[in-house]
Amino acid sequence: MEPVARPPLRDEIRDVLVEGMISGRWGPGDRIVERRLAAELQVSQAPVREALRELEALRLIESAPNKGARVRGFTPADLREVYQVRAGLEETATRLGGPSVPALRAHVARMHEAAAAGSLDGQVRHLVGFHREIVTASGNAVLASVWESLGIEVWTHVSIRLFRMRPHENAADHEPLVEAFDRGDPEVGRLLRDHVLGYAP
Amino acid sequence: MEPVARPPLRDEIRDVLVEGMISGRWGPGDRIVERRLAAELQVSQAPVREALRELEALRLIESAPNKGARVRGFTPADLREVYQVRAGLEETATRLGGPSVPALRAHVARMHEAAAAGSLDGQVRHLVGFHREIVTASGNAVLASVWESLGIEVWTHVSIRLFRMRPHENAADHEPLVEAFDRGDPEVGRLLRDHVLGYAP
DNA sequence: TCTCATCATATGATCGATCATAGGGTGTTT
DNA sequence: AAACACCCTATGATCGATCATATGATGAGA
Known part of the structure; x- marks a missing residue:
């Protein structure tokens, strides 16, 4: 205490x-x-x-x-570099430990709610929360800390504001991932990697 | 200037x-x-x-x-976490860009020389150089900087000194990797990952 | 007018000193 | 002797001031 x-x-x-x-x-x-x-x-x-x-x-x-x-300024090319690294980290995470499927579902539900309420901020928070759940569930603290060091949360906010990106479609994009985790699909790592790379501009 | x-x-x-x-x-x-x-x-x-x-x-x-x-103190479990992350990063690197095979060969040769001369320091320097060549050749500066942030060089020195690890056998271990890079083996990423994980105690 | 040296100002880099906290030692009370 | 409060020292955290550098303004000379 x-x-x-x-x-x-x-x-x-x-x-x-x-x-x-x-x-x-x-x-x-x-x-x-x-x-x-x-x-x-x-x-x-x-x-x-x-x-x-x-x-x-x-x-x-x-x-x-x-x-x-x-x-720091950043070009789309810089963002791409970050997403490539992040994709690799999250794929590695899936090999080390599976996330809590209920927790993932909760984040997806909140993403939907936030989108319905028009809350960009809420969407980003739960989008990041979804992926953070995956890396923390790996049980590897170094992995989690390296992932955080990429500044995912800040960059996501900033790039949405600057590039007028629309995260609406993101919530639905995550459902196939949840299902793959749920059935223990061995391909989930690759799926997740492609999913993250899909964020890159 | x-x-x-x-x-x-x-x-x-x-x-x-x-x-x-x-x-x-x-x-x-x-x-x-x-x-x-x-x-x-x-x-x-x-x-x-x-x-x-x-x-x-x-x-x-x-x-x-x-x-x-x-x-920072570290247990073998901590080291294992670092190596897991590092293995994932280097695997990602191979997907982004291939290293210079002559450069890799040069590092292996120097590792052999240093081992023959009994220079632990030289062995570590070129061991790290070998892997650094791979991550820098990826062309992804973020990846390289994250890899550096793991403090590979320092931890390698420290763990060799503390754990009395013998890096002699390392030089030879790298030759299959060089060959795999040379022939463009699509499995080289997995090989490299297993190689790095093999360092973990 | 153009060029370049000089200087003024803003600001980062560093310093020496002070404030605040943690941990250990000491004495008092029971 | 044990428990506790108090104080003392070492040290981290922060401050205000000074030094050093970079950048732009000014003006003399060509």
Whole structure:
């Protein structure tokens, strides 16, 4: 038990940045000025820098020495690279451990609901949740952490907003996968891989 | 052209730490005290902290709030997780682009030479080089960077030193792979995957 | 006007100092 | 002796200030 233990400032700052990138406050190419952000958040420059280092490792921002940080731009080709890696990781995950089929069904149902309610945000959240269930169910923590490090959630939000992608059709696309997991189809890994590659522009 | 542009201090500090972990100066579980290291390197605490954040993202150290950083310990089970991910990544790489067979042969030759000369360090360097050639040849920069983020090189050095693993037999193990790449064997991905999984304890 | 050197400003990089927390030691109370 | 509260030290977290670099503005000279 440790009910007090506040999280370090740098973590809150990192979350502010991530949230800002999701909401569109900072878009690709935008400069992130350490001192301005520090002043706005009423903190000093140091924890801001540390948060930026973290986001750099997550490939969400890029920075050059003495030039500062900016939100990473990305081309469709870059996105394709990410999806290729992600597809491989998720295929690997299916070889290590099967996900909970009820959990998958729940995410699909929520995706449908969110689509009906017109909630882009909800759709993305459960779309990501569906795939996250697969990687965490692998039981391989390294795999899960590498998958997270691709920044799937943020990039999905950002690319939907920037490219005006329509995730409506996604919910239905997932049902064949659920069925394949349910019947223990040995081809499910390949199916999943092709499914993920299908996201790529 | 930018012949001057010194690298940021934090990068040098990070390299010192990595080198120290490879050389055995810091072993798993060892505490890394920010102020002591800063004093020793004649720098201040800030860049040391930033270097530690980077190494944390690379999973080379772990840290808890207000508790400080220590070199990550790892069990054979942890290593197995890393190798499973790595095997999947390298298999994915073979689907995206074939490596240079001459380059692979060169690495194998150097592995043999290093083994003959009794140079553990040389063996590891070319062992890693062999696999790095495969992932970089995929042409997918994200894949390569994720692969690097597993800290393959450091962990290979460390586990050989700690577990007294003998890499002598490794050079020969790679020849079937080279041949498979050379003849364009469609099974090379699976072969490579099994090869990498074979490293796991 | 064009070119280039100089300088001013903004900002990243680093520093030294302070604040806050964790862990261990010590003494007091029972 | 055991339990507990208190304090002390080491150290991580954060701050405010300074140093160093990059970028754009200014103006002299051709």
